[in-house]
Amino acid sequence: YVPETGPRVRVNQVGYLPDGPKNATLVTEATAALDWQLKNAAGDVVKSGRSTPRGVDAASGQNVHTIDFSAHTTAGTGYTLVADGQTSHPFDISATVYQQLRSDALQFFSIQRSGIAIDGDLFGEQYARPAGHLGVAPNKGDTDVPCRANTCDYRLDVRGGWYDAGDHGKYVVNGGIAVQQLMSTFERTKTAVTAAHGAALADSTLRVPERGNKVPDILDEARWELEFLMRMQVPAGQPFAGMAHHKVHDANWTGIPMQPQDDPEQRELHPPSTAATLNLAATAAQCARLFAPYDAAFSAKCLTAARTAYAAAKANPAKPAQDLGGGGGGYGDDDVSDEFYWAAAELYLTTGEAAFLTDVTASRHHTGDVFAATGFGWGSTAALGRLDLATVPSALPAADRQRIRQSVVTAADSYLATLTAQAYGLPMPGDAGSYFWGANSNILNNVQVLATAFDLTGAAKYRDGAVQGVDYIFGRNALNQSYVTGWGEKASQNQHSRIFAHQKDAKLPHPPAGSLAGGANAGLDDPFAKALLTGCKPMFCYVDDIESYATNEIAINWNSALAWVASFLADQGKA
Ligand code: 9MR
Numbered sequence: 198y199v200p201e202t203g204p205r206v207r208v209n210q211v212g213y214l215p216d217g218p219k220n221a222t223l224v225t226e227a228t229a230a231l232d233w234q235l236k237n238a239a240g241d242v243v244k245s246g247r248s249t250p251r252g253v254d255a256a257s258g259q260n261v262h263t264i265d266f267s268a269h270t271t272a273g274t275g276y277t278l279v280a281d282g283q284t285s286h287p288f289d290i291s292a293t294v295y296q297q298l299r300s301d302a303l304q305f306f307s308i309q310r311s312g313i314a315i316d317g318d319l320f321g322e323q324y325a326r327p328a329g330h331l332g333v334a335p336n337k338g339d340t341d342v343p344c345r346a347n348t349c350d351y352r353l354d355v356r357g358g359w360y361d362a363g364d365h366g367k368y369v370v371n372g373g374i375a376v377q378q379l380m381s382t383f384e385r386t387k388t389a390v391t392a393a394h395g396a397a398l399a400d401s402t403l404r405v406p407e408r409g410n411k412v413p414d415i416l417d418e419a420r421w422e423l424e425f426l427m428r429m430q431v432p433a434g435q436p437f438a439g440m441a442h443h444k445v446h447d448a449n450w451t452g453i454p455m456q457p458q459d460d461p462e463q464r465e466l467h468p469p470s471t472a473a474t475l476n477l478a479a480t481a482a483q484c485a486r487l488f489a490p491y492d493a494a495f496s497a498k499c500l501t502a503a504r505t506a507y508a509a510a511k512a513n514p515a516k517p518a519q520d521l522g523g524g525g526g527g528y529g530d531d532d533v534s535d536e537f538y539w540a541a542a543e544l545y546l547t548t549g550e551a552a553f554l555t556d557v558t559a560s561r562h563h564t565g566d567v568f569a570a571t572g573f574g575w576g577s578t579a580a581l582g583r584l585d586l587a588t589v590p591s592a593l594p595a596a597d598r599q600r601i602r603q604s605v606v607t608a609a610d611s612y613l614a615t616l617t618a619q620a621y622g623l624p625m626p627g628d629a630g631s632y633f634w635g636a637n638s639n640i641l642n643n644v645q646v647l648a649t650a651f652d653l654t655g656a657a658k659y660r661d662g663a664v665q666g667v668d669y670i671f672g673r674n675a676l677n678q679s680y681v682t683g684w685g686e687k688a689s690q691n692q693h694s695r696i697f698a699h700q701k702d703a704k705l706p707h708p709p710a711g712s713l714a715g716g717a718n719a720g721l722d723d724p725f726a727k728a729l730l731t732g733c734k735p736m737f738c739y740v741d742d743i744e745s746y747a748t749n750e751i752a753i754n755w756n757s758a759l760a761w762v763a764s765f766l767a768d769q770g771k772a
Contacts, residue, residue, distance in 0.1 A: 198729050200737070203677045203687065205283045206233075206264075207621070210672035210685030211298075212289035214770055215272050217664040219290070221264040222621050222673055223248055225281045233264050238275030238287075244268065248280060251620040255627035257675035258734040261620045286672065286686035295766035298684065299397065301711025302760040304404050306379070306418050308709050309696075309753060311367065311425075311457060312339065312356040319404045323706035326696075329457020330365070330464065331356060337463045339367075342445055345465040345521050351435060353466060355445050358425025362752035363453075363693040365460055366446030366525035369429050370518075371575045371754050373476025376422040378645075378757035380483050381585065382764045383415045388588050389652035394768045412491045420495070423484050426477050427502045431469050431509075439509030440469035441477040443518040446525030453743060454698035454705055462524060470518040471510050475536035478506035479581070482543035486589075500547065507540055528575065535579035538562040542582035546589045554593075557586070564600075568608030568646060570615065570626050572639030575754050580642070584649055602653050609650030612643045613662045621736070623669035624662070629719040632735035634747050637670060637680050637716030641758035648765040664769060667762060670713075675736040681759065683710025691741045693750040700743040712751045713759045714741070722747035 205224040213219040225231065228250055235244040248262035264280060271290065278285040308315055308324050317325030332338025339356045358367045359375070386395030396402075403414035410417065429442045447462035484499035514537075518529045530536075538560040545553035557563055562579040573580035586593065587602045612624040624643040625631045633639075644666040651659035672679040672687065679685025682692070690707040691700040697708040717739040721727040725744035730737070739748045 200676060204285050206278050206280050206285035207673045207677055208278055208285045208288050209668040210286045210288055210679050212291060212294040214294060214664060215270045215290055215292055218661045219267045219269065220622050220665055220668060221278050221285065223262040223264060223280050224259045225262060226260060227281065231262060231281050233278060233280035235266050235269055236277050236279060237273055254620045256734065257736040259675060263620055292770040295763060295770055298711065298763040299767040300403050302756060302763040303415060303418060304709055305712050305756045306359055306753065307405050309359040310421055311358055311360055316406060319406065320709065324709060326456055327458045335461040336458060339445060339464055342464045342466050345467050345523065348468045349435065353428065355425065355428045358422050359753050363695055363746060363750045364525060365457055365695065366444060367425065368444040368526065368528045369426060369441050369473035370476050370528045370530060372422050372426055373480050374575045374578060375753035375757040376419050376480050377483060377581055378761045379415055379419045380487055382761045383413055384487060384589065390768055397767065416487060423480065423499065426480060430477060430502060430506065437469045437513060439505040440513060441473040441506060443467045443470040443473045444525060444528065446523060448523050450524035451695065453695050454701050455695040465523060467521060468519050469516065471513055471516045471533045472518060472530040472536050474506050474510040475533060475540040478503045478510060478540040479543040481506065482547045486547040503544060507544060530576045534560065535562055535577055539578045539582035542586050546585055546591050549592055571631050572642040574639055587653065588649060605646060606650045606654060609647045609659050612647050613658065616662060616666055621669050621674055622665050624666045629735045632717045632719040632738060634718050634720060634722055635715045635752065635755055636718065637713055638755035638758040640669065641762045644762050645758065660769065663765065676739060680714045680716055682708045682712040689714040689741045689749065691743045693743050693746040698743060708751055713755045715748060715750050715752065715755060718748045
């Protein structure tokens with residue numbers, strides 16, 4: 198199978214910031230430097246130069262050159278880059294190139310909501326649908342859910358939250374990292390950027406149903422998930438009280454398409470786990486400090502849930518998720534030391550209490566390297582705690598704070614070295630082991646670390662690294678493919694989703710603009726990808742087909758990475 202990959206000059210199809218780095222990758226047989234020309238929309242050559250041969254790129258297997266046209270800073274639309282007889286897809290150079298991405302990346306969450314009707318006036322008629330999983334036939338509903346295989350003898354109302362991905366499951370460990378990144382997108386506006394930038398996330402800036410309620414819209418969106426996470430807590434008086442159920446999902450897998458309101462399967466609560474409990478503790482603690490100025494009662498409710506969950510996790514420090522099967526993903530995580538560190542960090546940042554600082558300090562993650570080359574994710578969350586300890590004001594001892602901040606900068610230096618070594622400019626190593634299920638989000642999480650290093654130091658190299666780091670996501674890659682729906686000349690649009698299943702039924706929509714695909718996955722972990730792509734070089738192990746859930750799904754924890762980075766990028770354009 199040889200995919201059609203279009204012109205051999207690979208650019209960020211969305212565009213470039215006028216004062217930002219501008220790099221492209223040329224696929225060619227040539228081993229010596231070649232001429233390139235940058236053309237404006239009228240076809241005039243506005244800049245030219247020579248490419249830099251880079252040899253064979255490990256991740257793609259291609260012989261490539263890089264082209265650096267950063268010196269051209271004039272804004273305009275419809276630029277193209279020409280080299281080796283090839284003309285790139287068109288792109289813009291503009292300070293506002295990412296402006297709309299912030300709200301597009303965030304609207305994904307509103308449209309993924311469970312338990313509420315999706316309003317066509319807000320999101321477009323094609324996305325309108327009735328509320329799902331509220332117990333209206335044929336739904337069995339999330340309003341009165343029994344435990345799987347009699348693992349408890351109560352039922353819970355766990356309505357609301359976001360559907361995890363292309364399925365209708367709701368998983369506390371993945372909801373945790375996703376809602377954390379949304380809250381941190383907001384919290385960054387309080388610590389790292391000017392009030393003018395913060396205004397971009399104020400009330401009535403996003404397409405959320407709660408707009409106009411005097412609460413920043415992104416916090417409204419986070420609250421939809423936080424309320425669900427708190428409903429997943431085991432009630433007082435029950436075994437494992439205070440812990441969180443690991444997940445709720447269908448008893449059996451459903452087919453595609455399947456609108457939430459049409460899902461006939463029994464919903465089931467799965468047993469509580471330490472990992473889920475600590476996700477609840479961490480995010481509810483962050484909730485408490487961020488909602489305090491807006492809703493004291495909700496803030497207090499979050500703090501109580503966080504304290505109760507943390508105590509329950511300490512009382513049950515090694516209760517793994519039991520994989521009982523059924524129609525949902527596993528999300529098992531045997532090592533919860535990182536979740537303990539993250540939860541203790543959030544509770545400390547919110548309360549300032551010494552006991553939580555003691556737990557932070559005692560964790561091996563307090564001094565260990567939490568920034569893996571392949572990025573953090575739902576199963577490795579220590580970086581979330583570290584980034585918040587580095588950025589959120591607290592009474593941390595000065596030497597500790599300094600060391601923590603330095604660890605972010607050191608990690609950013611290593612991601613810079615990686616992206617410089619990659620001819621496609623991404624902050625991810627080039628071996629097959631770096632191309633795994635959902636790795637596009639890990640790439641963006643490494644961009645978040647680069648961006649945070651810029652916020653902490655003001656050093657331009659980190660901003661440039663973060664800005665260049667997204668080129669891969671928007672089309673500067675072996676497939677000449679943007680992984681964000683609606684963004685770029687050739688963008689993913691057939692992601693694996695029961696809701697946005699246009700490929701299966703033309704009456705249904707594609708995913709909304711701003712939806713990130715999981716991305717190239719050398720593991721080929723689904724039958725469709727395996728049949729089509731066996732033997733692929735890592736960067737080619739992707740197909741924009743609804744059947745390929747292991748390369749082309751959408752997921753809340755992937756879009757949350759995009760949302761954080763999109764907000765950072767939008768801010769850079771306004772500087
Ligand atoms: O994102 C998850 C990825 O890290 C795992 O390798 C994979 C297999 O366990 O599962 C992914 O999560 C899926 C979840 O289990 C069910 N909903 C869809 C998620 C994204 O594909």
